[in-house]
Structure formats: structure tokens, C-alpha cells
Amino acid sequence: MKTKYTSEIFELLRRGRFICSNSPDDRIKMLYNILEEEETFYELQNYFAHINYNLEHGNEYFYFSRLESNTDLDRKLNKAFGWIDLLDFLKTFDTSFDVGFRFSPAEIVNQLKNNADLKNKLDNLKRLGADKKNYSERVKKIIEQLVKDDFVALENEMSETYKVLTSFNYLKELVTAINIPEEIENEIPE
Amino acid sequence: MDIQSFNDIKELLTALKREDRLFYEMFGKRKSLEFKLSYALELVDFDEARIDYLVKKSVLRENGGLLEIDGLFLEFFEQVLEVNEEINLASIDENIKSIQENIVYFLNENSEHRRHAYLREIKRIFRKIGVVTIRSVIDLRRKVDNTFKNEPNFKNKQLKLKHLDEKRVMVKKLSGQALDLINENQLVFFKTSQDEELKRIITELKLQLNECSHNLIEIEKQIIDYLNQIKHQGLFLEKLRKLKYLKDHFTIEAETDIKQHLAKRNSLIFERRLGEPLNLSLDYILNEERAFASIKKVAKNYKSRTHIVLELAETIATDFLENNVEQEVMINLEEVRNHFLATGDNLFNFIVNYNFNKDVGFEERVTVYCQLVSIYDQEFMIANEFENFNGVEYAMVYPK
Numbered sequence: 001m002k003t004k005y006t007s008e009i010f011e012l013l014r015r016g017r018f019i020c021s022n023s024p025d026d027r028i029k030m031l032y033n034i035l036e037e038e039e040t041f042y043e044l045q046n047y048f049a050h051i052n053y054n055l056e057h058g059n060e061y062f063y064f065s066r067l068e069s070n071t072d073l074d075r076k077l078n079k080a081f082g083w084i085d086l087l088d089f090l091k092t093f094d095t096s097f098d099v100g101f102r103f104s105p106a107e108i109v110n111q112l113k114n115n116a117d118l119k120n121k122l123d124n125l126k127r128l129g130a131d132k133k134n135y136s137e138r139v140k141k142i143i144e145q146l147v148k149d150d151f152v153a154l155e156n157e158m159s160e161t162y163k164v165l166t167s168f169n170y171l172k173e174l175v176t177a178i179n180i181p182e183e184i185e186n187e188i189p190e
Numbered sequence: 191m192d193i194q195s196f197n198d199i200k201e202l203l204t205a206l207k208r209e210d211r212l213f214y215e216m217f218g219k220r221k222s223l224e225f226k227l228s229y230a231l232e233l234v235d236f237d238e239a240r241i242d243y244l245v246k247k248s249v250l251r252e253n254g255g256l257l258e259i260d261g262l263f264l265e266f267f268e269q270v271l272e273v274n275e276e277i278n279l280a281s282i283d284e285n286i287k288s289i290q291e292n293i294v295y296f297l298n299e300n301s302e303h304r305r306h307a308y309l310r311e312i313k314r315i316f317r318k319i320g321v322v323t324i325r326s327v328i329d330l331r332r333k334v335d336n337t338f339k340n341e342p343n344f345k346n347k348q349l350k351l352k353h354l355d356e357k358r359v360m361v362k363k364l365s366g367q368a369l370d371l372i373n374e375n376q377l378v379f380f381k382t383s384q385d386e387e388l389k390r391i392i393t394e395l396k397l398q399l400n401e402c403s404h405n406l407i408e409i410e411k412q413i414i415d416y417l418n419q420i421k422h423q424g425l426f427l428e429k430l431r432k433l434k435y436l437k438d439h440f441t442i443e444a445e446t447d448i449k450q451h452l453a454k455r456n457s458l459i460f461e462r463r464l465g466e467p468l469n470l471s472l473d474y475i476l477n478e479e480r481a482f483a484s485i486k487k488v489a490k491n492y493k494s495r496t497h498i499v500l501e502l503a504e505t506i507a508t509d510f511l512e513n514n515v516e517q518e519v520m521i522n523l524e525e526v527r528n529h530f531l532a533t534g535d536n537l538f539n540f541i542v543n544y545n546f547n548k549d550v551g552f553e554e555r556v557t558v559y560c561q562l563v564s565i566y567d568q569e570f571m572i573a574n575e576f577e578n579f580n581g582v583e584y585a586m587v588y589p590k
Contacts, residue, residue: 016458054456066456076452076460081437088434091427095344098423149459170457175430177451184445188432 003040005031006047013064014053017150018167021060022100024155035062059173060099060166083171086142089121098172101164102155105143109136194246209234209244216250216259217267230257272325279357282322282364286371289315293379309385316391320398323365327405330358334409338416344427348420355413362406365399372396519548521558527566530589537562537570537587538579556582563587 003009009031012019021032035041035057045055054065090097092115093108112119112135122138143162146152151171155163196202206213212233219225227241234240241257244250248260259267269278289312296308334354341347372380372392380392436442443449452460475481530540541559542552550558563570563585573586 014458015463016461018459053458056457064458066458069453069456071456071460071462073449073453075462076455077443077449079460080448080452081442084430084433084437087430091430095423095427096339170459172426174451174455175433176426178429178433179447179451180429180432180436181445184436185432188435 003034003044005034006044009035009044010048010053013055013062016064018058018165018170019062020150020153020165020167022163022166024153024163032062058167059169061169063167063170080174083174085121085125086146087171087175089118089125089142092118092121097164099164099166099168102161103164104160104162105136105139106160108139112139194248196247205244205247205249209240213259216257217264220259220264225257227252227255227257278322279326279360279364282319282326282361282368285315285319285322286364286367289319289371290376293376297379297382309383309388313385313388313391316388316395319368320391320395323361323368323402324398326357326361327402327409330354330361331405331409331412334413334416338420344420344424348417348424351413351417351420355410355417358406358409358413362403365402365406368395369399519546521546521550523558523561523565526558527562527569530562531569533589538577538584542579552580556584559584 009019012028012031019028019032019035021029021036023029023032035044035055041055041057048055048064049067052066052068054067056063056065093111094101094103097103108118112122119135122135122142125138125142143152147154147162150165151168152162152164155161196205212230215233216225216230230241231238241250241252245252249263251258251260258264292308292312292315296305296312299305299308334351337347337350337354341350372395380388433442433446436445470481475485526541526544529544530537533540538559541555541562544555563572569590571588571590573588575586576583577586578584
């Protein structure tokens, strides 16, 4: 019957998490490899479809979606807006912030000292850690959120290095997919 | 100012040696654009003549209170120390040409001694070609990496990488030319010359050029990859910036198709994470050893909690709860008034003789008299006559 990891895969994905090919967690990496086998993938996709979960294969990651929406549009919009702010912040921190990028909270905090733009953007990220007074705690809060959503993962506990996971592609694809009509695009200043 | 050159190498070396402290500092700061003359003076013990000498020999150049090392010397230092940032391809090109020239001289020359000199020159240049080519490949590689990682300006990053790619093509062309020279163009020379050392140098050069061409292929791949990444990142950044702009101006919903787009996406990540309140299987709790262990563990936690014993007061003695009746006879002033109104007597006399159902002393009777007069003064007629009784003077009061 399928694979012996079915329940483990299910438990991970049903919490809205991703199974990424470059996860520092060997266990997840192994699950990725299992899912990558085409036969297993289709079998599991079929299997989960019976309980209304759609197993999807993204660019180097797997995730669950539903056949019918279970969430109202407002919530999705809110979430997407949050991601746009977050992406904007991260890309301001480093334009090469992308899959495989490694960073530590200290680096972000350090850059806050001499990058007014970044600081400004952090101040505008009100939803995350607005109650925290100092920057390092707010940055920590932001990273916690990213870890919770499974876009980055702690790679080295000693040096506090985080790694950007392949699920980051999901965010990028979302942004890329949104269409801005040309006449609007021309109105946006450089 | 007339420019003088050094008379010989000795003079040059002495001059450099004398100001080694200055050169050390200036070389270290060559990237920053400012090296003040006043600071330089400190390093030459405030002897302006020493700096003037170097300026005259055009080792240093002075401009508006700032000092810099002349380009020729700077290049020399950088090349020798292998810290140059510019990849100089002109030298490879020149070297190839000069080899060709020297080969022609060599073949034309009959004097053995002169031929030997040309041969030596040719060997020197071959060696140099190898070293310079390898160095430019290494520099190229380092520069590509550095540019990609450190260049903050996005457009310049792209341009610089494109220029580096052009340089890569040049290096490839030049190393190809060098190989052509050895393998095809000057076959006669290489066949005729029986010099062992030359053969060794040529073999080594071929190995070096071979290594270069491998490296160049790798660099090409790297540059293409970087350029793609930049292009991709650039497009993405642009898009992100625009979306952010629209979002911050609250027009994103109206002006893009974000709503339709999100409506299509039903990923679980959008959903609230819910805990599942599932009940335990009763069978499991009753029969499983593990469940029992868990129950014991939980129970232990419960036990360790300190029970707060409520402090109770002592029981109340029963006799406190019995009814204790104490009776006191009160004088009903109203009744006394009613009785009084029914008589024709005066009030004082009436009260003194009134039967109150209990013992009432004279003093108290006087008090009752006063109370009645003050309360019911409207119903009584208070005459303007007074009498004395037991030393008390009282007004005569009658019912109306």
C-alpha cells in the first residue's frame, strides 16, 4: 500500500507546510525524494484526492491544495499582502535573497543600522512584532513567521544561519503570476 | 615641470627604498581617492624636497593637495603583487606578435650567437604568455564572481558581466592564437630548433593553455548563469516593486487580477491551522499498557499539585442560635394623647396621675409631658398660666 511514509507526508502537508528538496532536515529531504518518484507521486495524489486534498508538485517542492476553496478571499488577500511586504523587505536587505540564500538575523539587524530604507520598511511591517521595541526582536519575529510558513529553515544552530527553501519559489511564482495591465504599469514611477 | 627619468635601476631602487613607508601607505590606500599631501609629509619627516623629487621623477603625481602613485608604477606594483583588478589583454596580444617577429629574425640570422639571443627572447616571451594567460583567466574568474556578488548597482552589474564576457572571448581568442602559432604558423621554426628547453617550455605552455580553455568554458557557463539570474531577478524585483507600489496605494485589488488569481489558488498555506480535538479511543485507554503508563504519568502530575485546604471557622455553639427575647415596655405617646384628649384635665396633672402599666418615675413623667407638648402642640391649647409641682414649674395645657 503506497509508501510507509504516507502518514508522515500527510501530517506535514496538511498543516500548510511544504516538502522542499533543499530542506536542511534530512527527513524532509528524504520525503521529497520519495515523492519525486513519479509512480509514488501519482498514487499518493490519487489517494489524497479521496479526502479532498490535492497533492501538488511545484518547482522543487510539494504542497497541498484543495479542489474547492476553504478560505474566504479576504484572508487570502491579507496573506498575499503580507508576503508582498515581506518580500519587499527581504529583497531590500539583499537583492539576491532567493532559493539557497543563507543569512543570519544578525546580518539583517546589522544592515538596519546603516540602511534607512530597510529600517523604514521594517517599521512599516506593522503586523509582525509591532509590540516589540528593539529591532533584533522584530527581525526575529519576522524570521519566525518565515520559518512557520516554511519558506526558510534553520540550518546551523550555532551560527544562527537560516537557509531559503525551494518553497520560496511559491512566493515568486505568485508574484510573477499577478498581472499588471500595461497602462497601469506605465503610471508607476521608476 | 620638466619630467626626469631615473638614471639607472640603482637610483630607482634607492628612491623606492628610501620612501618605503610612504609607498606602503599609498599603495594600501590606492582605492580611496584621497591621499592628502599633508599626510604624506608626515611619512617623509616633513621634508617636502623628498616628495618633490618623486614628483619630478614622475613616480608620484600631485593634484590639488592630493597625492597619488603614477599609473605606470601602480600597474607595476599590482601586476607583480598579483592584485591587479584590470585584465590586461593587450600584453598577450603584443607578446604573440613579438614572438612572431623574433622567429622571423631567428630564421633570417646566420650568426649563431645572435640566433641564440633571439631564441632566449622567444623562450622568455613564451613563458610570459603562459603566466599572463593563466593570470588573466584567474582574474577573470575572480572578477566575475566579485561583480555578481558585490556590485550593488543593478544595471552596472549586468553591463560589467557583459564586458567580462567580452574579455573572456578575447582571452580565448588569444590563447587560440598562441596555439596556432606553435602548431601551424611557425612549423619550420619549431622543427629546426633543437633546443631542449624550448620544447619543455612549449609543452608546459600547451598544458597551461589547455587548463585555461577548460577554465574559460567554466567561466562562460558561470557568466551565462549569472546573467540569467540577474535578468530573472531584475524582472522579479521590478514586478515586486510595482506590486508593492500598488499595494501601498491601495489600488492593487482594483488594478490587477490579484483577486481572480487568489480565488484560483486553494493552497493550504492560506488556511488557518486548526488543531484537531479528537477524543481518545476508550478501548485504547482501557487495554493498552502504554495508555496506562501515560495515565499514571498524568496522575502523578495531578498528585503533586498542592491542594489548598480551606480554613474553616469553628462551629457555632447552639445556644447562640436560640432566640432570646427581651421585652421592654415603651410608652405609646399617641395613646396617652388620645386618653388625654378625652378628659378635661390639664396635661401635667393627667400625666402625673396616668397609669402607664409600669413604674414611671416623676422625672420621666415630666419628660413625657414635654414630649407630648412639643409633638402635639397643634392639638392642645397651651394657656398662659403656670403652676408649681414638686419644684417643677409647668404651663397649663388643655385639650382643644
